[in-house]
Amino acid sequence: MKKISSISILLLAMLLASCNEDPKYFELPVYPDEMHVKCSTEEIVLNKGIADETAITLTWDKATSPISASDVVTYKVCFYPSTMKDQKSAYIETGTQTTLSVTHDELNSMVARWALPGEAVRVTAQVLSIVNNEQRYVRPEVSTVEFTCTGYEKYPAYLHLVMTDNETGTVTTERLTQRQLGTGIYEATLDMKPCSYHIATTDEAYPVYAQAVGEQMEYVTEGSYTEFTNDAVGQRTIIVDTNNDFNDCRLLQIVQLPTPGVIWIC
Numbered sequence: 001m002k003k004i005s006s007i008s009i010l011l012l013a014m015l016l017a018s019c020n021e022d023p024k025y026f027e028l029p030v031y032p033d034e035m036h037v038k039c040s041t042e043e044i045v046l047n048k049g050i051a052d053e054t055a056i057t058l059t060w061d062k063a064t065s066p067i068s069a070s071d072v073v074t075y076k077v078c079f080y081p082s083t084m085k086d087q088k089s090a091y092i093e094t095g096t097q098t099t100l101s102v103t104h105d106e107l108n109s110m111v112a113r114w115a116l117p118g119e120a121v122r123v124t125a126q127v128l129s130i131v132n133n134e135q136r137y138v139r140p141e142v143s144t145v146e147f148t149c150t151g152y153e154k155y156p157a158y159l160h161l162v163m164t165d166n167e168t169g170t171v172t173t174e175r176l177t178q179r180q181l182g183t184g185i186y187e188a189t190l191d192m193k194p195c196s197y198h199i200a201t202t203d204e205a206y207p208v209y210a211q212a213v214g215e216q217m218e219y220v221t222e223g224s225y226t227e228f229t230n231d232a233v234g235q236r237t238i239i240v241d242t243n244n245d246f247n248d249c250r251l252l253q254i255v256q257l258p259t260p261g262v263i264w265i266c
Contacts, residue, residue: 029066034141035061039057042147044147057100063129076130077128082124105244111123111150111151119151121148122147126142128140159186160176161238165194189235191234195230196229198227211225217248
């Protein structure tokens with residue numbers, strides 16, 4: 001009887017000891033960085049005047065599959081402020097390419113979320129390698145590189161419509177505001193006379209939006225430019241869309257119907 005009690009006590013002690021141990025979970029193996037990503041510059045000040053040109057280029061070495069040499073390895077890249085990993089940008093997939101170029105505009109759109117215009121911020125570029133194996137999942141390799149980036153103000157609170165009267169040569173300025181902040185679409189309704197005009201971004205002579213072709217605009221930081229022209233007389237609404245997909249200036253005559261909810265033949 002004493003022997004049975006001793007065995008019971010021993011089993012109970014072993015059970016209690018096992019209950020006090022931390023549970024063991026399966027962990028995927030971590031593979032060393034084979035990619036060694038590099039950035040084309042250590043510090044950059046972004047420039048709106050060359051928004052569509054390349055700002056930085058990332059390059060890295062090819063990663064390999066630990067499962068099979070025939071596995072295809074693809075890559076994706078994200079950016080985040082080095083002190084705030086939870087503020088990651090969306091991932092950019094590069095397929096099997098081991099390089100990625102980002103324009104001033106693309107990088108500025110990310111940096112604008114993390115720092116004020118003109119404020120330098122330390123940015124981390126992260127590359128992940130994805131092993132495409134149908135049988136087993138492989139934890140992605142991670143490679144990072146840091147650089148310092150200073151962004152510009154993409155959408156100021158308002159723009160200035162600078163008009164020169166065709167008859168008198170008088171120069172007048174009208175403020176263009178965004179109906180919704182952060183859209184980059186500005187407008188104003190005013191009485192127009194025949195004139196030439198451009199859109200100023202500040203109280204200074206440059207930078208300005210001037211005419212490229214038709215309603216399309218060009219962003220000019222120095223030198224000569226082509227003014228828009230207007231021959232209309234009367235109330236007009238000017239709409240300036242500074243987004244890359246449009247980047248145009250339209251002068252519209254908007255008909256105001258007297259009674260809401262009633263159909264009118266114009």
